[in-house]
Amino acid sequence: MIQLANVTKVYNKNMHALNNISVTINDGEFVYVVGHSGAGKSTFIRLLYREEKSTKGDVIVNGKNVSKIRNSKVPLYRRTIGVVFQDFKLLQNRTAFENVAFALEVHGEKSSDIRRKVRDALEVVGLKGKAKQLPHQLSGGEQQRVAIARAIVNRPSILIADEPTGNLDPVTSRSIMDVLEAINQMGTTVVMATHDVHLVNEMPKRTLTFNNGTIYSDVTEGGYFVDESL
Numbered sequence: 001m002i003q004l005a006n007v008t009k010v011y012n013k014n015m016h017a018l019n020n021i022s023v024t025i026n027d028g029e030f031v032y033v034v035g036h037s038g039a040g041k042s043t044f045i046r047l048l049y050r051e052e053k054s055t056k057g058d059v060i061v062n063g064k065n066v067s068k069i070r071n072s073k074v075p076l077y078r079r080t081i082g083v084v085f086q087d088f089k090l091l092q093n094r095t096a097f098e099n100v101a102f103a104l105e106v107h108g109e110k111s112s113d114i115r116r117k118v119r120d121a122l123e124v125v126g127l128k129g130k131a132k133q134l135p136h137q138l139s140g141g142e143q144q145r146v147a148i149a150r151a152i153v154n155r156p157s158i159l160i161a162d163e164p165t166g167n168l169d170p171v172t173s174r175s176i177m178d179v180l181e182a183i184n185q186m187g188t189t190v191v192m193a194t195h196d197v198h199l200v201n202e203m204p205k206r207t208l209t210f211n212n213g214t215i216y217s218d219v220t221e222g223g224y225f226v227d228e229s230l
């Protein structure tokens with residue numbers, strides 16, 4: 001479960017990126033985070049995986065007060081949540097398999113366990129036959145699938161995605177949504193920041209609309225309505 005209680009994030013002393021927001025996301029939910037550029041979406045996401053710390057208020061993820069995790073313990077915390085970015089962030093000189101295996105190798109897992117876990121993750125994202133390809137030999141959508149496989153290989157309870165379809169065409173974006181939906185169906189909580197009105201309306205889910213550092217609306221049935229007054 002994710003719980004934010006009266007969370008404020010101030011950058012550089014006076015830039016209030018988030019202003020006293022409170023929200024709970026339950027296990028197994030799929031939640032979109034939408035809003036205009038600068039509304040605070042990425043800041044919200046960065047607080048969840050402890051890229052940033054809140055200035056005020058508590059960010060509780062799976063019972064842990066994330067702001068209070070010591071820097072040395074952050075890598076251990078991040079193993080419990082997967083993160084996917086717009087620009088994939090793959091290692092260019094490593095194959096799809098090696099990109100997914102990398103985190104497990106760093107943690108010193110047994111190579112037979114690594115092989116099994118990586119194969120399983122690549123299968124979930126539909127890339128079983130592409131394990132030996134380098135990133136430049138893969139399409140953008142396939143590269144994002146590798147990044148998703150890397151994010152889920154440790155079987156995290158939460159998958160966080162910041163604009164995962166931002167660099168992809170509409171058809172490819174839709175196929176990435178199908179992968180995220182399948183991962184959510186397996187029980188993983190998915191939190192996805194996006195600008196894509198069409199995707200959100202095509203696949204309606206709970207939608208948090210951020211505006212000016214606050215949560216302007218929280219619609220359980222989903223739907224992204226562009227409010228001209230914002």
Ligand SMILES: Nc1ncnc2c1ncn2[C@@H]1O[C@H](COP(=O)(O)OP(=O)(O)OP(=O)(O)O)[C@@H](O)[C@H]1O
Nearest residue numbers: 011012015017035036037038039040041042043044
């Ligand atoms: N590292 C930072 N230092 C200073 N200000 C920042 C920093 N990161 C974000 N901000 C500011 O905080 C506000 C919220 O930014 P944030 O990136 O969370 O918005 P966003 O909704 O994700 O926008 P976008 O859709 O353009 O990515 C913006 O005004 C931004 O300029």
